[in-house]
Amino acid sequence: MSKVTITIDGMQISADEGMTVLEAAQAHGLYIPNLCNHPDLKPAGLCRVCVVKMDDWKVTVSCKQPVKDGMVISTEDPEVQKIRRNTVELIVADHPMTCLTCEADGNCELQRVAHYVGVTPEGLNRYRRKIRNIPMDRSNPFFDIDHSKCILCGICVRTCDELQNINAIDYAQRGVTSLISTLGNKPIADSRCESCGECVVRCPVAALAPKGAQEPMYEVKSICSYCGVGCGVMLGVRGQKVVSVEGDRNNPVNKGSLCVKGRYGYKFINHPERLSTPLIKKNGTLEEASWDEALDLIAEKFSGSKGDKFAALASARITNEDNYLIQKFTRAVMGTNNIDHCARL
Amino acid sequence: MEERLSAVLSPYEGRKDALIPMLQKVQEELGYLSEEAMLLIARTTGMPESHVYGVATFYAQFYFSRRGKNQTKICSGTACHVKGAARVKDAFERELGISCGSTSADYEHSLETVACVGSCALAPVVVVNEDVHGQVQTGKIDKILEQSIKD
Amino acid sequence: MQKVNSPADVAKMREICKAAFARQKLRFLICAGTGCIAGGSLDVYEEFKRVIGERGIDVNVDLLFENKEIEAGTVTSGCHGFCQMGPLVRVEPAGTFYTKVRAKDVEEIVTATLDENAVIERLLYEKPDGSHAATEEDVPFYNRQQRIVLGGCGTIDPEDIREYFAVDGFQALATIFQEHSPEDVIEIVKESGLRGRGGGGFPAGRKWEAGLNAKATPKYVVCNGDEGDPGAFMDRSVLEANPQSVIEGMTIAAYAIGAEFGVVYVRAEYPLAVVRLLKAIEQAKEYGVLGDNIMGTGFNFDIEVFQGAGAFVCGESTALTLSIEGKRGMPRVAPRPRTTEVGLFDKPTLLNNVKSFAYVPDIIRKGAGWFKSIGTESSSGTAVFALTGNILNAGLIEVPMGIKLREIIYDIGGGIPKGGSFKAVQTGGPSGGCLPESLLDTPIDYDSLDEAGSIMGSGGMVVMDERTCMVDVARYFLNFTEEESCGQCVPCRLGTKQLLEILKDICAGKGRKKDIDLLVELSHSVHGGSVCGLGQTAANPVLTTLRYFKDEYEAHINDKCCPARVCTNLISYRIMEDKCAGCTLCARACPVDAISGEKKEVHVIDQGLCIQCGVCMEKCPKKFSAVECVSPKIPIPAKEKTEVVA
Amino acid sequence: MTNSIAEIGGAATILAIGTNTTQAPPVLALQAKKAAREGANLIVANPKEIDLCRHATIHLQHRPGTDVALVMGMIKVIVDAGLADMDFINSRCENYDAFVDSLSEFDLPSVEKITGVPGELIGKAAKMYASEGPSSILYCMGITQHCHGTDNVWSLSNLALVTGNLGKANAGVNPLRGQNNVQGSCDMGALPDVYPGYQKVAKPENKLKFETAWGVSLSDQEGLTHSEIFDDIHDGKITSLYLIGENPYLSEANANHAIESMNRLDFLVVQDIFLTETAELADVVLPAASFAEKNGTFSNTERRIQRVRKAIDSPGEALPDWQITAAIAQKMGAKGFDFDDESQIMHEIASVTPSYGGISYDRLEGGGLQWPCPSPDHPGTPTLHLGKFGTPSGKAQFMPLSFRDSAELPDDEYPFLLTTDRSLFHYHTGSMTRRVDGLEQLDSEEFLKINPKDAASLGLEDNEVVQIASRRGQTQAKTKVTKICPPGLVSMTFHFAESPTNVLTSPALDPVAKIPETKVCAVKLEKA
The missing domain is CATH 3.40.30.10 (Glutaredoxin)
Incomplete structure (x- = not known):
């Protein structure tokens, strides 16, 4: 791939041919404010917040403008600053001011952008505020949809289309009445939505927000325990509880994608019905017992049924190390090859 | 009703580019676009139903509830x-x-x-x-x- | 002859048709444009058929082609343009031009024409000086015009291709097959200086050249008939009155760029245009001038009609092509390839306006030089306008470029009716602007209008008098663009919404001192930030009204006064005591019973109840003229207010 | 999988057969959908009109259990059309001539009759697969869970070989392994006939190797497979069973037989994270740690070994499975179970398993490694069989095949063919997913999917309770009337204990792989 050199705000940077100005900037850690862009998706160029001035004459959107050798870009040109500040003011004037109780607070792209472009209370007070009042869609068990917070960046629509190919949602209506919608704006749970949550993680505001989300204290990188794809996950931990699962963007298998089970099906981990002590059946009922009691009984019984009177069924859900020891135990200790697992089911 | 609409839609089977004429034909037939009709169009064309709805609601010509005489x-x-x-x-x-x-x-x-x-x-x-x-x-x-x- | 089998056949076809129509001694052309139909022209037509039929005359024109002579015939034509005076009837060959004809007049016209060789004066157009105009040419509305695109409108029957053949139809197409390579055709169009009539004014020849140079196939020719500007109906009239000229123009374009398929995008609100176009396509195919192996040359070109589903933004080329593909009409975002490279179904597409195509046959037949000689250096040819609003002679006009606004409004349009005074003229629809009296000497061409802050647009020209509130006009246009914005980009979606909310507030008397600055600031950002032309020009009506009529804004904001007395929140109706005769008409008409008063006594409007509908003023007999409209509002007495609350 | 997940996106033609990929495994389906969107051909072969059909170029809707005929028919078209990759066949395969002879029964008219798919469509798909490569085959339980499942797999292997689509990038024969570590369990030798790394028990040198490594003497008899174990329990030959993380009460085909068997055991130990239906039958239940509570590795469907890391402590006294097993072994006085941590076990695995020879925890910190990875400096193997096959001769074997019917087909008494599938929202017997409220809200009960015509002929409405019976058992579920199922075919999942589908399914086994035929059995339906 050939390299080109462009200048952004006086700084010369090199970029790959075919990159957009925004990508080139981001690759060098330069921030150009934007709302509708997402690295996984094709650029849309709709929020108009990433406008820059090119070669001192043309206002263009950096997310769609391909780099060209010798190109000179200004992000601080007065005309550009005015357009993007007005644009962000328009969005904020159309957005509920409920930041403190908002799911996205602190993690909100709109907050970040508004701060960056210099939105002020005085500036905002000039505008007429008319927030759309559309009832929330709370039908999905894992996330809520709040259209009043939606900035119509279309990231969710493009995610559902370009990445998931599910197309549960699309733009509907037009102009100021535009909204992201299922057929007939029916509850999302009644659509073909597969609840993968890919749109939820990409929503720059809290128009799509996980239900009852808890911010984890720290994250642990691991592998999903459901199907054989082996998606990389980040288990969010708070105390001794898994409170969230995110896709691991660095994992080569899923590159961050997850399905509904992988992302939201984690509550079994801290489920109250988890077994926490050994149980021994006494008079037909299972009763709590100590490990010693249980192990003694097992050792005694297994010792009496060595050879082909014994069989072990390992599991396709436990680790390689677990499986290795179980087959070793069966073969080396119990003296039989009667070991299998549920691979076939 | 499905049969009635199927007859109207049959010339467009599998044609994704004919969505707007299909919506027009259905509206001519029913007077408006019912959800059922839009689902049928989605099935006939193989398009996602959200897309059919998105296109239909974009244009002022289409109605989504029964109209007056x-x-x-x-x-x-x-x-x-x-x-x-x-x-x-x-x-x-x-x-x-x-x-x-x-x-x-x-x-x-x-x-x-x-x-x-x-x-x-x-x-x-x-x-x-x-x-x-x-x-x-x-x-x-x-x-x-x-x-x-x-x- | 039923089919054109070679380019040389076209001339033969013309002679056959000419000769045949010449066997019709006399005919009554009934305007069947939408305006005249609304006035009842179809009834007039039926009546002509009946009355002539009663005389034992068979009006079937097919007889003419069987070498029979017909004493008198009647046909419907497309729009003559003088819609205000419809239904219009033209008697050929004399050219007698009757206006406001009703079915009951038909018997009299037929008798006078056939039996008495006379003219019915009361149905002729009365000129401002009181004299009568016998023919169209004699009517001031027409005599300053130069009709090229509209030339065939109103003189031929759009539903009979043979009439088009008789007036040199398809001769241009035949000529290019015989004499010109695609490159030649493009050269002619370039030389003619034809600029796209959709509003942007992009040189047509250059666009065609790009279409020819595009490598990918198949290529498409698309005719933009999505005439969405409120207050414009030029394309409608051309499609209704002379669809064949558009078909011929498109076919020439297809030959020039190497396309085999074309689409005409017509607004669904234009059902008659669709019907006539479909009929014209069918006939053209039947006669071998469209479809497979056109004129036996081996060149194929087919045209389909696509009915738009109602979205102004689809007038934008990329939105239009997406709409044909069955998608939401959301314009593609720049930077993007040109439509001539990536257009319909992502293939090279030549997209021009209805009128642009309609000019082409004449340009080919009469030469680039002829077209170039009309109009101005940078804007050659004619301009077609729908002249409407507060104007005496509303209708469709075609004038050479370079003519001054004043000439159009006063000489052709006859000025402001009912002694009103001119305030502004709006061109370019929602993307255009309002020009004041001081700019009436601006010549009509792309560049001059641009300089004045408006645009040529597709051809709407709305005249406004002193009873038009310019803030309300700006509000009106923003309301339109807000509703028609596709909504994909923020500056347009929310910018038009914000501008509209501010304008609504100003009209409602809730304007703030800083609003004017904010309107200007936002207008510039919406212009600079929007994706497509709709958004980029959406604020033009605000900017031009602010530029030329700022005092009206200030009156609204500072004095809560609407000088034109239009904004209902800023006006009151009042009955003048000295003029009211107590006829009770107003009280009986008032929809909210806000007017009280005994018979023969002075009536009073309860300002607390009045909804400013204006019916009282309308109903008050002219001889009294006792109701007046005032602004600012008459304060509602405190007592009444409390009563309302109680 | 012979190839990697990422390679699916690079295929020019994808044949997805016997897999409802968007339901399981959905994240892998993204690759197939993306490829189709970007212009690849997607051929879906499935008796049902599954969701993936929306993205398909061709849908071959064959009758359940007729895969061999369908695939061999495709091969015959390819061979007859001269589209076979003779260079590949001559240089890298064996037994081609005998194989070609076996194609004679698969002429298109016969195949059309068996499969119910128009011959023209089969021909089109075959030519597409053969001429627009690289072509990748994806398959899942729809191929294997048949009494002739091994033949099915062989047929796909034949198809890939005849067109040279094996041992090459973006192609291959790719089984989509269902459970998170099913690949790893097999790799680790949790199978009756092989030691870790697929080293045959029957080969004396292997036995010797493990006897030396473990310091014990080992049985030279191959063990019993899953289904055979239940048969032997039933017959009283096996008296003790150590069952880890499995729920045969719901998952076993002909489940009543399995339940009856378990009740006959002298001693049943179940080790799990929940008290499953099976655990309730146990004599001793041992509490295990979940994946979030332990360290270790999983091996995914593309043979990628990845690190699982402990995030939280186990509840109460629950322990990682290996620690429990080690404790039992040590209680029984065995040596060789005194590991300090999981990495030490992996060290031992690497020492006895050639394909894992280069695996260590240090090396897995990046994105994991795909086996074979025989040495510490080996980069892993994304694509198998490049240049050479793993057979003794280094060449791939063509397998002559003939068509056999499923063991139990519909008849007058049991007129419907029942097949099983999975829901996107549940996993296996639901022991985990049914304890997640949200998933339960999205999908809370079993539905019998049935074609509208069949429903009408039985007078069944949508969402109506129906009694489903086979020769082996009966259960109830609500109907979901849908055109997804063609007439004559009904479909259920097996996630719901309230409607235990596997009481109905057929115990007929594939003679080689011993997999039960859960994809085809005959049932009758009655309004309940």
Whole structure:
């Protein structure tokens, strides 16, 4: 791939041919404010917040403008600053001011952008505020949809289309009445939505927000325990509880994608019905017992049924190390090859 | 109903580019686009239903609920506007007892404003059912309705 | 002859048709444009058929082609343009031009024409000086015009291709097959200086050249008939009155760029245009001038009609092509390839306006020089306008470029009716602007209008008098663009919404001192930030009204006064005691019973109840003229207010 | 999988057969959908009109259990059309001539009759697969869970070989392994006939190797497979069973037989994270740690070994499975179970398993490694069989095949063919997913999917309770009337204990792989 050199705000940077100005900037850690862009998706160029001035004459959107050798870009040109500040003011004037109780607070792209472009209370007070009042869609068990917070960046629509190919949602209506919608704006749970949550993680505001989300204290990188794809996950931990699962963007298998089970099906981990002590059946009922009691009984019984009177069924859900020891135990200790697992089911 | 619509849609089987003509045909058949009809179009074309809905709601021509027997369209083109279309609209709203964009409870009347009908020289213009009425005066709308509404 | 089998056959076809129509001694052309139909022209037509039929005359024109002579015939034509005076009837060959004809007049016309060789004066157009115009040419509305695109409108029957053949139809197409390579055709179009009539004014020849140079196939020719500007109906009239000229123009374009398929995008609000176009396509195919192996040359070109579903933004080329593909009409975002490279179905597409195509046959037949000689250096040819609003002679006009606004409004349009005074003229629809009296000497061409802050646009020209509130006009246009914005980009979706909310507030008397600055600031950002032309020009009506009529804004904001007495929240109706005769007409008409007063006594409007509908003023007999409209509002007495609350 | 997940996106033609990929495994389906969107051909072969059909170029809707005929028919078209990759066949395969002879019964008219798919469509798909490569085959339980499942797999292997689509990038024969570590369990030798790394028990040198490594003497008899174990329990030959993380009460085909068997055991130990239906039958239940509570590795469907890391402590006294097993072994006085942590076990695995020879925890910190990875400096193997096959001769074997019917087909008494599938929202017997409220809200009960015509002929409405019976058992579920199922075919999942589908399914086994035929059995339906 050939390299080109462009200048952004006086700084010369090199970029790959075919990159957009925004990508080139981001690759060098330069921030150009934007709302509708997402690295996984094709650029849309709709929020108009990433406008820059090119070669001192043309206002263009950096997310769609391909780099060209010798190109000179200004992000601080007065005309550009005015357009993007007005644009962000328009969005904020159309957005509920409920930041403190908002799911996205602190993690909100709109907050970040508004701060960056210099939105002020005085500036905002000039505008007429008319927030759309559309009832929330709370039908999905894992996330809520709040259209009043939606900035119509279309990231969710493009995610559902370009990445998931599910197309549960699309733009509907037009102009100021535009909204992201299922057929007939029916509850999302009644659509073909597969609840993968890919749109939820990409929503720059809290128009799509996980239900009852808890911010984890720290994250642990691991592998999903459901199907054989082996998606990389980040288990969010708070105390001794898994409170969230995110896709691991660095994992080569899923590159961050997850399905509904992988992302939201984690509550079994801290489920109250988890077994926490050994149980021994006494008079037909299972009763709590100590490990010693249980192990003694097992050792005694297994010792009496060595050879082909014994069989072990390992599991396709436990680790390689677990499986290795179980087959070793069966073969080396119990003296039989009667070991299998549920691979076939 | 599925059969009725299938007959209308059959020439377009598998044609993704014919979505708008299909919606027009279905609306011609039903008077509006029901959810069931849009689902059927999605199935016929292999398009996601959200997309069918997205396209249909983009265009002003399509309706999503049953319409009145009589349809009154008040032209809101520029020429009509400067010649008092807003007053004509208010007068029709009062006369029919419904607001623009709605249908009366007995499904007798639907009232809406439309972008220019291209009869600007006759402004202000009102179209009742198929009849174009030009140079409408607010004091005479009862006569217009009388002339054009269906029994 | 039923089919054109070679380019040379076209001339033969013309002679056959000419000769045949010449066997019709006399005919009554009834205007069947939408305006005249609204006035009842179809009834007039039926009546002509009946009356002539009663005389034992068979009006079937097919007889003419069987070498029979017909004493008198009647046909419907497309729009003559003088819609205000419809229904219009033209008697040929004399050219007698009757206006406001009713069915009951027909018997009299037929008798006078056939039996008495007379003219019915009362149906002729009365000129401002009181004299009568016998023919169209004699009517001031027409005699300053130069009709090229509209030339065939109103003189031929759009539903009979043979009439088009008779007036040199398809001769241009035949000529290029015989004499010109695609490159030649493009050269002619370039030389003619034809600029796209959709509003942007992009040189047509250059666009065609790009279409020819595009490598990918198949290529498409698309005709933009999505005439969405409120207050414009030029394309409608051309499609209704002379669809064949558009078909011929498109076919020439297809030959020039190497396309085999074309689409005409017509607004669904234009059902008659669709019907006539479909009929014209069918006939053209039947006669071998469209479809497979056109004129036996081996060149194929087919045209389909696509009915738009109602979205102004689809007038934008990329939105239009997406709409044909069955998608939401959301314009593609720049930077993007040109439509001539990536257009319909992502293939090279030549997209021009209806009128642009309609000019082409004449340009080919008469030469680039002829077209170039009309109009101005940078804007050659004619301009077609729908002249409407507060104007005496509303209708469709075609004038040479360079003519001054004043000439159009006063000489052709006859000025402001009912002694009103001119305030502004709006061109370019929602993307255009309002020009004041001081700019009436601006010549009509792309560049001059641009300089004045408006645009040529597709051809709407709305005249406004002193009873038009310019703030309300700006509000009206923003209301339109807000509703028609596709909504994809923020500056347009929310910018038009914000501008509209501010304008609504100003009209409602809730304007703030700083609003004017904010309107200007936002207008510039919406212009600079929007994706497509709709958004980029959406604020033009605000900017031009602010530029030329700022005092009206200030009156609204500072004095809560609407000088034109339009904004209902800022006006009151009042009955003048000295003029009211107590006729009770107003009280009986008032929809909210806000007027009280005994018979023969002075009536009073209860300002607390009044909804400013204006019916009282309309109903008050001219001889009294006792109702007046005032602004600012008459304050509602405190007592009444409390009563309302109680 | 012979190839990697990422390679699916690079295929020019994808044949997805016997896999409802968007339901399981959905994240892998993204690759197939993306490829189709970007222009690849997607051929879906499935008796049902599954969701993936929306993205398909061709849908071959063959009758359940007729895969061999369908695939061999495709091969015959390819061979007859001269589209076979003779260079590949001559240089890298064996037994081609005998194989070609076996194609004679698969002429298109016969195949059309067996499969119910128009011959023309089969021909089109075959030519597409053969001429627009690289072509990748994806398959899942729809191929294997048949009494002739091994033949099915062989047929796909034949198809890939005849067109040279094996041992090459973006192609291959790719089984989509269902459970998170099913690949790893097999790799680790949790199978009756092989030691870790697929080293045959029957080969004396292997036995010797493990006897030396473990310091014990080992049985030279191959063990019993899953289904055979239940048969032997039933017959009283096996008296003790150590069952880890499995729920045969719901998952076993002909489940009643399995339940009856378990009740006959002298001693049943179940080790799990929940008290499953099976655990309730146990004599001793041992509490295990979940994946979030332990360290270790999983091996995914593309043979990628990845690190699982402990995030939280186990509840109460629950322990990682290996620690429990080690404790039992040590209680029984065995040596070789005194590991300090999981990495030490992996060290031992690497020492006895050639394909894992280069695996260590240090090396897995990046994105994991795909086996074979025989040495510490080996980069892993994304694509198998490049240049050479793993057979003794280094060449791939063509397998002559003939068509056999499923063991139990519909008849007058049991007129419907029942097949099983999975829901996107549940996993296996639901022991985990049914304890997640949200998933339960999205999908809370079993539905019998049935074609509208069949429903009408039985007078069944949508969402109506129906009694489903086979020769082996009966259960109830609500109907979901849908065109997804063609007439004559009904479909259920097996996630719901309330409607235990596997009481109905057929115990007929594939003679080689011993997999039960859960994809085809005959049932009758009655309004309940």
